[in-house]
Amino acid sequence: TSARVTIDPHFVVGAVDRRLFGSFVEHLGRCVYDGIYEPSHPSADADGFRQDVIDLVRELGVSTVRYPGGNFVSGYRWEDGVGPRADRPRRLDLAWHSTETNEIGLDEFATWSAKAGSEVMYAVNLGTRGVLEALDVLEYANLRSGTFWSDRRVANGHPEPHDIRMWCLGNEMDGPWQLGHSTAEEYASLAAKTASAMRQVDPDLQLVVCGSSGAQMPTFGEWERVVLERTYDDVDFISCHAYYEPKGGDYASFLASATDMDRFIDTVVATADHVKAIRRSDKTIDISFDEWNVWYQSRYNDVDKITDVEQWPVAPRLLEDTYSVADAVVVGNLLISLLRHADRVKSASLAQLVNVIAPIMTEPGGPAWRQTTFFPFAVTSRLARGNALEVRLESPEYDTELYGTVPMIDAVATHDPGTGETTLFVVNRSLTEEVTLDIDVTMLGAVQVRSAVSLHDDDMHAANTLADPERVGLREAAAARGDEHTVSLTLPAVSWTAVTLG
Ligand code: AHR
Numbered sequence: 193t194s195a196r197v198t199i200d201p202h203f204v205v206g207a208v209d210r211r212l213f214g215s216f217v218e219h220l221g222r223c224v225y226d227g228i229y230e231p232s233h234p235s236a237d238a239d240g241f242r243q244d245v246i247d248l249v250r251e252l253g254v255s256t257v258r259y260p261g262g263n264f265v266s267g268y269r270w271e272d273g274v275g276p277r278a279d280r281p282r283r284l285d286l287a288w289h290s291t292e293t294n295e296i297g298l299d300e301f302a303t304w305s306a307k308a309g310s311e312v313m314y315a316v317n318l319g320t321r322g323v324l325e326a327l328d329v330l331e332y333a334n335l336r337s338g339t340f341w342s343d344r345r346v347a348n349g350h351p352e353p354h355d356i357r358m359w360c361l362g363n364e365m366d367g368p369w370q371l372g373h374s375t376a377e378e379y380a381s382l383a384a385k386t387a388s389a390m391r392q393v394d395p396d397l398q399l400v401v402c403g404s405s406g407a408q409m410p411t412f413g414e415w416e417r418v419v420l421e422r423t424y425d426d427v428d429f430i431s432c433h434a435y436y437e438p439k440g441g442d443y444a445s446f447l448a449s450a451t452d453m454d455r456f457i458d459t460v461v462a463t464a465d466h467v468k469a470i471r472r473s474d475k476t477i478d479i480s481f482d483e484w485n486v487w488y489q490s491r492y493n494d495v496d497k498i499t500d501v502e503q504w505p506v507a508p509r510l511l512e513d514t515y516s517v518a519d520a521v522v523v524g525n526l527l528i529s530l531l532r533h534a535d536r537v538k539s540a541s542l543a544q545l546v547n548v549i550a551p552i553m554t555e556p557g558g559p560a561w562r563q564t565t566f567f568p569f570a571v572t573s574r575l576a577r578g579n580a581l582e583v584r585l586e587s588p589e590y591d592t593e594l595y596g597t598v599p600m601i602d603a604v605a606t607h608d609p610g611t612g613e614t615t616l617f618v619v620n621r622s623l624t625e626e627v628t629l630d631i632d633v634t635m636l637g638a639v640q641v642r643s644a645v646s647l648h649d650d651d652m653h654a655a656n657t658l659a660d661p662e663r664v665g666l667r668e669a670a671a672a673r674g675d676e677h678t679v680s681l682t683l684p685a686v687s688w689t690a691v692t693l694g
Pocket residue numbers: 218261262263264363364405483543544
């Protein structure tokens with residue numbers, strides 16, 4: 193089977209924002225405790241953070257990290273997590289049926305984030321709290337000194353402000369599972385008041401208002417319209433969240449999950465622009481796709497198994513999905529979808545970072561390792577530079593239960609005008625067919641193949657585990673110069689590939 197893709201560096205979609213390669217650390221399961229933080233671990237630094245995890249986060253190439261939740265944030269009092277550790281309360285975490293020790297809070301996370309070379313994206317609690325608490329945490333985090341909360345931060349040993357630029361106005365407020373779940377009108381009213389109050393402190397903050405927690409939500413579309421009509425002038429982004437899994441063993445649809453992400457983004461863009469039109473506004477709202485991943489929600493219902501509220505555990509093993517090669521191909525394809533929308537998706541967060549539906553796993557006192565999904569993320573973050581390009585694709589198609597007829601091959605390219613390098617990111621979604629892809633490079637000039645890596649395995653269910661942490665890794669892809677106009681790539685069934693030309 194063969195396919196063809198034409199790359200032209202003039203066909204720019206938009207500049208690739210580094211914030212597309214964000215991730216997410218929630219107080220959930222072992223993401224924070226026994227994940228990024230394990231003071232007794234042999235690799236722990238002076239602050240108790242695992243250096244082996246920091247090294248992997250840096251290798252992953254994570255830009256922003258959303259914190260502290262997630263569903264957790266809707267029951268969170270941020271003040272619990274600052275000041276002397278001995279005075280910090282233990283609290284019930286209603287979202288995850290856990291006990292929160294508050295050993296890690298805003299100051300510690302900001303310290304970790306700087307060590308990991310990432311930027312904090314902070315979510316305020318609009319589930320059970322409101323405008324005042326959002327203003328307090330903003331004052332604590334960002335004011336230099338001379339006020340109650342900024343002086344408290346200084347007294348707590350952090351003389352420099354954390355200078356957090358991106359703020360999420362709550363989390364998934366459309367979801368019935370959310371503490372403080374509200375109607376679009378109720379949420380829009382609170383979000384608008386909170387956003388305008390926060391802007392009085394700092395007009396240059398970048399604010400993210402909650403969109404839908406999934407395109408399958410019954411309120412999807414209407415929620416975005418109502419919320420944006422009310423908050424338009426005071427926010428910069430609307431959020432999208434999406435998780436995918438093979439339902440009922442339907443891998444053909446699962447491998448085409450990016451089709452759903454494409455439609456989701458297009459619909460939210462259309463809704464945002466509709467509100468722009470009726471408001472006669474010059475301002476454009478962008479998307480923060482601040483939760484996305486493969487998540488085996490149907491396989492892991494472990495939260496419901498924690499029942500006795502008197503004995504909610506500290507940092508239990510929750511949502512510890514093991515990812516396969518097929519999952520990694522889908523993750524690679526979702527990154528292709530995000531890049532394809534680089535004109536409007538300016539921020540995104542892979543949910544989550546460590547142990548909890550994560551590319552990085554750890555064992556207490558033991559090793560940290562890369563899941564299969566680590567590889568497409570790390571390579572895309574490293575190679576997607578400059579502008580995202582629209583490519584012309586001629587691909588065979590296949591039928592899916594969920595999305596109808598879809599192309600077997602999906603691809604996007606980026607071009608860096610500074611270095612002249614172009615990278616093509618491509619997946620073969622076919623369960624059975626190897627595809628030979630001819631890349632028409634005429635418009636790129638006299639380019640050579642600089643690198644070509646791929647993720648695939650004869651067993652698409654192969655995974656990296658504690659017992660076999662390096663079972664799956666990147667392989668060199670079969671790329672060869674054809675005639676002067678063509679580079680030829682062999683794409684095995686169920687594979688993800690990145691090829692750099694320059
Ligand atoms: O990422 C796991 C959970 O998924 C988050 O806490 C929540 O926002 C979403 O439903």
